[in-house]
Amino acid sequence: MKLLTLASQDKTCTTVLMLLAAVTFIIPLCNMLTPVGSPLHFSAYTVSLIGKYLTFALLGMSLDLVWGYCGILALGHGAFFALGGYAMGMYLMRQIGTRGVYGDPLLPDFMVFLNWKELPWYWFGFDNFGFALLMVVLAPGILAFVFGWLAFRSRVTGVYLSIITQALTYALLLAFFRNEMGFGGNNGLTDFKDILGFNIQSEAVRSMLLLLSGLSLIGAFLLCRWIVNTKLGRVVTAIRDQESRVRFLGYRVEMFKLWIFVFAAMLAGVAGALYVPQVGIINPSEFTPLNSLEIVVWVAMGGRGTLYGAIIGAVVVNYGKTVLTGLMPEIWLFTLGAVFIVITLLLPEGIVGLLRRKLKEQHA
Amino acid sequence: MNILSLTRFQPVLALLMLAFSLAAHSDPETVSQPWQQALNSLAQGSMAEREQAIMQLADIKDAHNLTILQALLDGKLFTTKTDAKLVIGTDNQQGFTISDAVSGADLGAVEHDALSKINLTNKMRGTLRKIIGELELSADDPKVRLAAVKAMAKEADDRVLTLLRERADKEPDEAVRQAIKVTLLLQDMDSSDKATRIMAIEALKTKNSQEVANRLNTMVEKDENGEFIEPDEDIRNLAKAALININNRLQLYSSIETVFFGLSLGAVLVLSAIGLAITFGVMGVINMAHGELMMLGAYTTYVMQQLMPNHLGISVLLAIPAAFVISALVGIAIERGIIRFLYGRPLETLLATFGVSLILQQSVRSIFSPLNRSVATPEWMSGSWQINDFLSLTWNRFYILVFCLLVFVLLLQILKRTRLGLEVRAVAQNRKMAKAMGIPTARVDAMTFGLGSGIAGVAGVALSQITNVGPNLGQAYIVDSFMVVVFGGVGNLLGTLVAGFSLGIANKFLEPFAGAVLAKILVLVFIILFIQKRPRGLFPQKGRAADS
Secondary structure, X not given: OHHHHHHHOOHHHHXXXXXXXXXXHHXXXXXXXXXXXXXXXXXXXXXXXXXXXXXXXXXXXXXXXXXXXOOOOOOOHHHXXXXXXXXXXXXXXXXXXXXXXXXXXXXXXXXXXXXXXXXXXXXXXXOOHHHHHHHHHHHHHHHHHHHHHHHHHOXXXXXXXXXXXXXXXXXXXXXXXXXXXXXXXXXXEEOOOEEOOEEOOOHHHXXXXXXXXXXXXXXXXXXXXXXXXXXXXXXXXXXXXXXXXXXXXXXXXXXXXXXXXXXXXXXXXXXXXXXXXXXOEEXXXXXXXXXXXXXXXXXXXXOOOOOHHHHHHHHHHHHHHHHXXXXXXXXXXXXXXXXXXXXXXXXXXXXXXXXHHHHHHHHO | OHHHHHHHOHHHHHHHHHHHHHHHOOOOOOOOHHHXXXXXXXXXXXXXXXXXXXXXXXXXXXXXXHHHHHHHHOOXXXXXXXXXXXXXXXXXXXXXXXXXXXOOOEEEEEEHHHEEEOOOOHHHHHHHHHHHHHHHHOOOOHHHHHHHHHHHHHOOOHHHHHXXXXXXXXXXXXXXXXXXXXXXXXXXXXXXXXXXXXXXXXXXXXOOOHHHHHHHHHHHOEOOOOXXXXXXXXXXXXXXXXXXXXXXXXXXXXXXXXXXXXXXXXXXXHHHHHHHHHHHHHOOXXXXXXXXXXXXXXXXXXXXXXXXXXXXXXXXXXXXXXXXXXXXXXXXXXXXXXXXXXXXXXXXXXXXXXXXXXXHHHHHHHHHOOOOEOOOOOHHHOOEEEEEOOEEEXXXXXXXXXXXXXXXXXXXXXXXHOXXXXXXXXXXXXXXXXXXXXXXXXXXXXXXXXXXXXXXXHHHHHHHOOOOEOOOHHHHHHHHHHHHHHHXXXXXXXXXXXXXXXXHXXXXXXXXXXXXXXXXXXXXXXXXXXXXXXXOOOOOOOOHHXXX
């Protein structure tokens, strides 16, 4: 109950939640109840697209937790997303079984192609869905923990931290490009067939994935909302505003930062795991520094430090991307670049800030 | 059709060519009477006369002899049936493509039966080889002489050896003389006299030659029956010792080479980071568009080459100031248009300049195409500097290393000795105080940013000589250059230099063990860990400025 009252304090926030719930439930419902071809039936493309936006929104929100509330501008957040995606991709690869091009019961196609004789140790267990789910949160979580523990303990802050997070994702990008890593190299993991025994291409599974993405997003939103309003959340926000003062008050700043960083990385991993089955591929390009910077733009565009702003930003920017790359591919980067500049110069509080200002003017 | 008409007009053509070749040989000494006669008897005479003609040609010094005799040896020397002219022909399936043997002028294509080949006896071939070797050995170009020695070493017989021995004493070029000596010593190793052999091994010990190493290797190896190929134990032990000696040197040279590669990679890193060291290090501005400013420099080189396709070398040299100006102007525009509103907000600066970098990238993609553009390397920058058999350094890397040091010294001087440099340092140390002293800080900011950006452009010119010029050029270097600046210590130019070179060398020493990509990853991980340990880099700033 307390959660809902918290949410209802802000009108925009309620609207966003309502819209989210509507999208999450109505689309799968429509697709279940109406036959193909009916005007209320959404195409497989639309369903996947909206599902994808929802996972991006989750990703954006997780970055907002780190950047908007804790003031850590992480330029490598996409790495956690990609790791979660790879964990899910590995499970999906194992599900292919003998249906691969080479028909090897154990080894994925690319390993047969590389003349590998046995499965590398880190692929064991991924035929189990539960284990894969565990890895979806653990892999990014552990990386974030190790990285964060080293970085926050030695008080690397500001742009230095931004740059080394970027270096982190860049190093991972290079590593995952290598065939020897055993993650499919350049091509990544793809050609998925089943998830939990159901055909991944089928409409019901797609609707289900959308539903799951929506539910995770709403759940994560409420959870994050709760976290930022707990004492821990307050301290984290205080760290953002005056790090040294919080430290002098006796708080162990690095522990708070680490906690929030790891949690956000896990959320990003979940987003990645939901993203991969819906787009059907995961490859090293997810690690490119540009991808991580795009996430930052979503959050900045929506308005950081609000959580739902990140959701709005992710959907708006990605919708713009889909439309623009469809119409004129050249225009997209110009627009993205302009968005970066305009937001930082003119709209530091993003869309949410703009809406709030408008609302205030109306009240006055 | 073409061939037919050519054959029909052959007499006319031949006449024209004769006139041409006479004109080409207006120097009376070149077209000497006996030389012409020798050529004539080579073309038309009997076998005996031919042999004589060859000997005659050998005695007369003429620049054309070598080509003619080489063609003769290769079976490419013909006479035309119509007018008995000496021509050099290459078979092209349908017929021959011929050129005048004397003038070298292109005579087009003829049918197979329009020519008759000048046949040789085996004896004549032998003589020819010797003469050609001799001619090459006395050629004016030391490179030709060196090649001749190397070729002769492969089929060294008594005749060749006498020739080489004669040459060894009068050879003026050190490299050629060494090559001759090595060849002769290698021959001595096969001598029946043990003392000679020992002396040869002792002398060869100090030579840097792959051949010597190979030859010594065969002396210490066993054949398939487990017997030593070399029966004499003394010789074998000597050879072993000599081999160790040579291998030690080989190792030394290969480390020198790795260091050189590392330095050249470091030079690239330093060049790309040095502009950043100004904007980020001195001004504290995170410019994510720095890589794109380098890209602009590289494209400037490309455009300059398009503008003057016939003067590659000059265009590259002119591209340096042009790239500086263009990148500096773009940099100043970025500073005035965006960055100056964001001073004191580094994270926002980072995002806004990243937007600029996307726009610059896409502009280049729209203007020049998304594909890579190839920038030609001028002749004086291609090829390599062959120091000895074990060590050769590529010129382009060498020049970039030199260029990097030049740019660095120049920049240091600008900062130390000019008015601008003084103002830049003043503003970097204490903006308010500088302003109080009457320094126009806003203008200094713009100039500083322009300087850093201009250097990025200059770095782009250097990059265009070693990598592909494409819209993604900048992105490939931006992470690296930030790493170098941070590793070296922000605000410290010398730190940037040391950091760039040490990272480059570390990278190149790791590469043989780990492979290029893994080496890069290891270096990145190392820096990430290093920054955790020393967040202010190798050479942190001291004093009050460091606190801010």
